[in-house]
Amino acid sequence: MTNEERIEKAGNYMQSGYNCAQAVTAAFADVYGIDEDFAIRLATGFGGGIGCMRETCGAACSMFLLAGLEDGPDKKPVYDDIKILADKFKEMYGTLNCAELLGMKPSFTELTNKQIENRKKNCVQKVEDCAKIYAEFLKSKKQ
Numbered sequence: 001m002t003n004e005e006r007i008e009k010a011g012n013y014m015q016s017g018y019n020c021a022q023a024v025t026a027a028f029a030d031v032y033g034i035d036e037d038f039a040i041r042l043a044t045g046f047g048g049g050i051g052c053m054r055e056t057c058g059a060a061c062s063m064f065l066l067a068g069l070e071d072g073p074d075k076k077p078v079y080d081d082i083k084i085l086a087d088k089f090k091e092m093y094g095t096l097n098c099a100e101l102l103g104m105k106p107s108f109t110e111l112t113n114k115q116i117e118n119r120k121k122n123c124v125q126k127v128e129d130c131a132k133i134y135a136e137f138l139k140s141k142k143q
Helices: 003-017 019-025 038-044 058-071 075-095 098-102 114-140
Strands: none
Touching: 003 019, 003 114, 019 038, 019 058, 019 114, 038 058, 058 075, 058 114, 075 114, 098 114
16 A cells, blocks of 8 residues: 555545544554554544543554554654654644644533534544654655
8 A cells, every 4th residue: 555545544534434543543554464443443542632632632642552563562662753753743733732733622522513624624634644644654664
């Protein structure tokens, strides 16, 4: 699968109703020999800024989860990977905080229609960007 196909796959997962973390993790499941259903279940709790608390972006969390599959169980290389991935995300968006990315207050409440529309526009882009960042990260490790 090409990077472009993987990025599109992540965006399609998000647009079909999966959360941000599920979308990115599932798009890379085959790289680690896990099935997409397991990847989706594994990442479920990270969506919406970790359990819909609007904390750390779930799409970014999925990159960190994948880094553990790439270089774990040793912590140091995984932590180094996470710093690289987080820095790339923050270069693009200035923050890892879900609420800040969406321009809203952290909350457990249901999303308003405006927030749902905002999520559709903004979160799909962040999911695709995280898939791109992670794909490029994998490519750089192989060089």
